[in-house]
Amino acid sequence: MEPRLKVWVEAGDRLVLSDYRVQLLEVIAARGSLAEGAAALGLSYRRAWGKVREIEANLGRKLVESSAGGPGGGSSRLTEEGERLVACYNRFRQALTEYAAQEFERQFGAS
Amino acid sequence: MEPRLKVWVEAGDRLVLSDYRVQLLEVIAARGSLAEGAAALGLSYRRAWGKVREIEANLGRKLVESSAGGPGGGSSRLTEEGERLVACYNRFRQALTEYAAQEFERQFGAS
Numbered sequence: 001m002e003p004r005l006k007v008w009v010e011a012g013d014r015l016v017l018s019d020y021r022v023q024l025l026e027v028i029a030a031r032g033s034l035a036e037g038a039a040a041l042g043l044s045y046r047r048a049w050g051k052v053r054e055i056e057a058n059l060g061r062k063l064v065e066s067s068a069g070g071p072g073g074g075s076s077r078l079t080e081e082g083e084r085l086v087a088c089y090n091r092f093r094q095a096l097t098e099y100a101a102q103e104f105e106r107q108f109g110a111s
Numbered sequence: 112m113e114p115r116l117k118v119w120v121e122a123g124d125r126l127v128l129s130d131y132r133v134q135l136l137e138v139i140a141a142r143g144s145l146a147e148g149a150a151a152l153g154l155s156y157r158r159a160w161g162k163v164r165e166i167e168a169n170l171g172r173k174l175v176e177s178s179a180g181g182p183g184g185g186s187s188r189l190t191e192e193g194e195r196l197v198a199c200y201n202r203f204r205q206a207l208t209e210y211a212a213q214e215f216e217r218q219f220g221a222s
Contacts, residue, residue, distance in 0.1 A: 001127065001170075003203070006117035009215075016112065059112075085219075092114070092218040099210050104120075107203040108196075 003104040007093055014058040021055055022089045024048060025082060028064060034076040059085075114215040118204055125169040132166055133200045135159060136193060139175060145187040170196075 009017035028037035028048075038048030052064050063082030068074050078086065120128040139148035139159075149159030163175050174193030179185050189197065 001120050001122045004119045004121055005207075007211075008115045009112050009219075010115055011112045088218045092215055095214050095218070096116075096207075096211055099214070100118075100207055103206050103210070104203055107199045107206070108120075 001104075001108060003100045005096065005100050007096060009089065011059055016055055016059045017085065017089045019093065021051065022086055022093075024051060025055075025063060025078060025086050028052070028076055029078045029083070029086070032075050032077060034064065034066060034074075037076070112215075112219060114211045116207065116211050118207060120200065122170055127166055127170045128196065128200045130204065132162065133197055133204075135162060136166075136174060136189060136197050139163070139187050140189045140194070140197070143186050143188060145175065145177060145185075148187070 007019065008015055015021075024037065024041060024043075027040050028034050031037045031040060034048055034052070035045050038045050041048070043051075056063055061081050062079050063085065064076050065079050066074050066076040118130065119126055126132075135148065135152060135154075138151050139145050142148045142151060145159055145163070146156050149156045152159070154162075167174050172192050173190050174196065175187050176190050177185050177187040
């Protein structure tokens with residue numbers, strides 16, 4: 001037997017962070033572009049952008065900042081707050097996963 | 112912001128325990144009857160029975176034992192293994208919920 005976990009964070013009963021949302025923010029940061037981040041996850045630009053806006057609206061904070069296009073297209077990066085929340089979530093998620101494995105073993109033992 | 116968790120237990124990639132499943136087992140134990148337990152959760156007898164059988168099949172262990180009817184109807188109770196697993200799950204679930212609250216506070220602080 002193995003434990004499984006789904007984790008997310010709400011603000012005022014609205015979903016703000018989850019594995020999927022944090023992955024989207026990370027890939028935008030890694031590619032330096034919302035369009036390329038979206039493509040890397042197989043999302044349309046419109047859908048990725050909508051998701052980022054939704055998170056920001058639910059949180060009341062700006063997480064991604066973009067500079068306008070020009071010939072090479074625009075670029076996007078995480079705000080300081082965006083970077084901080086991604087790091088907090090990842091530490092939280094990792095700690096919880098590790099604790100769940102240990103605690104499961106402790107409670108269920110050789111079940 | 113607040114953490115949210117969904118927890119379940121799989122055996123061989125099959126779902127065996129979850130809040131809902133454990134609640135079903137608990138209510139069967141509390142009422143001493145699968146029919147009454149099902150009714151308390153608004154489930155049909157057939158559905159509750161199917162769920163119990165599914166858990167037992169996925170786990171390869173018997174969790175509920177029933178004695179046949181007679182005028183007053185049959186009664187059901189958890190096997191020793193059923194009781195043990197319900198208790199293990201509840202301790203695991205409770206510990207995880209508490210840890211998540213503490214760890215969230217630790218990582219997100221005054222976010």
